[in-house]
Amino acid sequence: MIRRPEQRRSAHRRPTNRTVLAALALVAGSVALAAPAEAATYGVTLTASHAQRDVGQKLTLSGKVSGAKATGKKLAVQRRVGTGAWRTIATPRTTKTRTFSSRVTVSRTGTQQYRVVAPAAGSTQRGVSPARTVTGWTWLDLYDESYYSSGGVQRGWVGTVNGGTPPRETLGLYSSDGNAGSHGFVGWRSEGQCDRVTAAIGMSDSDSTAKYVRLEAGGPAQLLEVQPSEITKVDVPLVDDAGFSLRRFEGSGGGYVVVESPRAHCRVDRMPIAYD
Secondary structure, three states: OOOOOOOOOOOOOOOOHHHHHHHHHHHHHHHHHHOOOOOOEOEEOOEEOOOEEEOOOEEEEEEEEEOOOOOOOEOEEEEEEOOOOOEEEEOOEOOOOOEEEEEEEOOOOEEEEEEEEEOOEOOEEOEEOOOEEEEEEEEEEHHHOOOEEEOEEEEOOOOOEOOEOOOOOEEEEEEOOOOHHHOOEEEEEOOOOEEEEEEEEEEEOOOOOOEEEEEEOOOOOEEEEEOOOOOEEEEEEOOOOOEEEEEEOOOOOOEEEEEEEEEEEEOOOOOOOOOO
């Protein structure tokens, strides 16, 4: 019998499933080592105690910081006006519970934003809170603001009122004979920048007849009766975007009605320019 020579076994064996899985795991591990883990970032929350505040009043900003070593961490409270740069105005530290609170003074009128920054530390990146918007308001002395007028209007001293001398910031609305065309009229433009007006209205002690002043502040006109030796306090909301005015009422006789210390509560540093 002729014996066939034995076939030589191949030196290369087919890979088993276990070998394939091991190779894939090795590749996956290599990829994982090549891609660094995403760095952590501080989380910062922020709440403002008020959305509107007068200049000089305090505003409380509070919140919490999350992240590594967030206890006792020094933060930066920042303010931005308009599109200007963020400026640091306080540097509080977090408590043992990672909370913070900072009282800041509203120093200007208009819209302004506040935020809190947690600086980077170690492998944790800087965190920034959402911005909170606050509007600053102030009381403007209308005596020094631009106004328009007609008829008789006098600035300053107009004699004694209720037994005393009115303050410098006094406007006298004069009428000589009751003619409608000669009654003092004074008005200011507000253009939606003010929400309230106050004043004290009286009359010269030399006059013993009651007078009337018409106040227009955007809503129904008010007819104010001014009695001799009395002061009528005015404190009304402004509902008109254009302006407000005071006028001696027709037929109320001659003499002065004085408007002492007129002021407006506004979110601007100056009233819009008014023209005669």
